[in-house]
Amino acid sequence: MTERRTVRIAMNGVTGRMGYRQHLVRSLLALREQGGLDLGDGTTLWPEPVLVGRRAHVLKAMADQHGLTEWSTDLDAVLADPGIDIYFDAQVTSAREEAIGKAITAGKHIYTEKPTATSLAGALGLARRAREAGVKHGVVQDKLFLPGLLKLKRLIDGGFFGRILSVRGEFGYWVFEGDWQPAQRPSWNYRREDGGGIVVDMFPHWEYVLHELFGRVTSVTAHTATHIPRRWDEHGEPYAATADDAAYGIFQLEGGAVAQINSSWAVRVNRDELVEFQVDGTEGSAVAGLRNCRVQHRSSTPKPVWNPDLPATVSFRAQWQEVPDNDVFDNGFKAQWELFLRHVVLDEPYRWDLLAGARGVQLAELGLRSCAEGRRLDVPEIAL
Structure with a gap:
């Protein structure tokens, strides 16, 4: 019983x-x-x-x-x-x-x-x-438990990439200003004085994704922007957006790989999913999103030749292979x-734990400081 x-x-x-x-x-x-x-x-x-x-x-x-x-x-x-x-x-x-x-x-x-x-x-x-x-x-x-990133982790653990060279991430979507269509995010997200900003929101995510999958972040270079300076709140009242709504980051990783991640609430989506990571290694590459993951192995990599005078005759996306689920993925x-x-x-x-959470806060803090000072900053290891 x-x-x-x-x-x-x-x-x-x-x-x-x-x-x-x-x-x-x-x-x-x-x-x-x-x-x-x-x-x-x-x-x-x-x-x-x-x-x-x-x-x-x-x-x-x-x-x-x-x-x-x-x-x-x-x-x-x-x-x-x-x-x-x-x-x-x-x-x-x-x-x-x-x-x-x-x-x-x-x-x-x-x-x-x-x-x-x-x-x-x-x-x-x-x-x-x-x-x-x-x-x-x-x-x-949560993003460590997404089907797309679980498939990516499976590839990493299986040695698919060889030596990982770089990670490129694209995250974001257009959040309506709130005047003629309601915004998809609460207004406090766009007020720095209320704890808002995309760096504070998303850099903690990027810290644990990079740390868990590819290696500890050792330095950060970031540029932030408030592309939409005026928005309308839940009551239809206009307000000044004082927090960053876009961030462009470069992260050096332990082991030598470089990650570049763009985060924006002022970008229209031209990708298969709202977040995608492309990982390139000596033996193969992958593009992982929320649910899907596609790969291209070294043995099946095409040989593109730059010729701007002729139209492309093949679909580059069609040259990638879908990674099967091979498992049941829960929320x-x-x-x-x-x-x-x-x-x-x-x-x-x-x-x-809370120490892992503190690493995310550290990266956000250093990202904002990097932008303010216009320079690359080291990310020291923290401990209790």
Whole structure:
């Protein structure tokens, strides 16, 4: 007979787009729909979300919609509840450090979106406090669990590329200004004073993708821009966009490879997916996106010849081969939630912790400084 073990999780900021769709609905509620998380020892883990936020009527409606019984606008009261096992944070960045600090003091295990703080000092402070408190902690690094990047990791582990030379990434899409069509992202993303900016948002992603797949980032050169200086908020009111909406980065990696990644909310998509990485090596190349991955091996590489006087007679894209799934890929956020829950309950290994989150904050901080100073900056290793 299977034993059911309940884990109560305070979910702060779950009324936001990411917190609601990916973490609540597609992760924890999806786990409940499948009957809980089978721990493999005759125990099924049952996640019990406790919704936390500022708007009572929204929280109540959300709880009612999904058959949940617990919600609160009083974070301190929730953290004082000894029955809460885990604190999860998906708030705006500017509110995250204080809330996580309170949760650590209350002895809760921590799982959080990134960036974990608005400064490297703050991010390292949280990591040290969590270590000293003896609580388990994890940071969302969802892109590692995307099917396209899992296929790319399979190629790397199999030695497909030989020596990796370079990585080129393209991320972004056109976010409407909000005047004649509603914006797809919240207005705070475009106000620096509220913790907005694409560098703060995306460089932490690029840090863990590069670190996990290709090697530690050892230096960064970045240029940022605010291409759209005037936007309209959720109430139709115009405001000045004070944060960067595009960033162009060059990252030197340990081992010698170079990565170039463009990130923009002011670019129209002319690629197969919203993010794509091209990896070139001595033995082969690959282009990986959210779900798909295509390869071209050395043995089947064509021999292009530059001749601008003649039209191209072949499709270059057709010369690449699709990498098969060879596996069933679950939602990336849900997959990482499962690993963190097993880490908390079974003490299984888990390396995407608050120190890993601090590396992302460090890279964002140095990227902004690189642009401000107009120079390349070294990225020193950090430790607690």
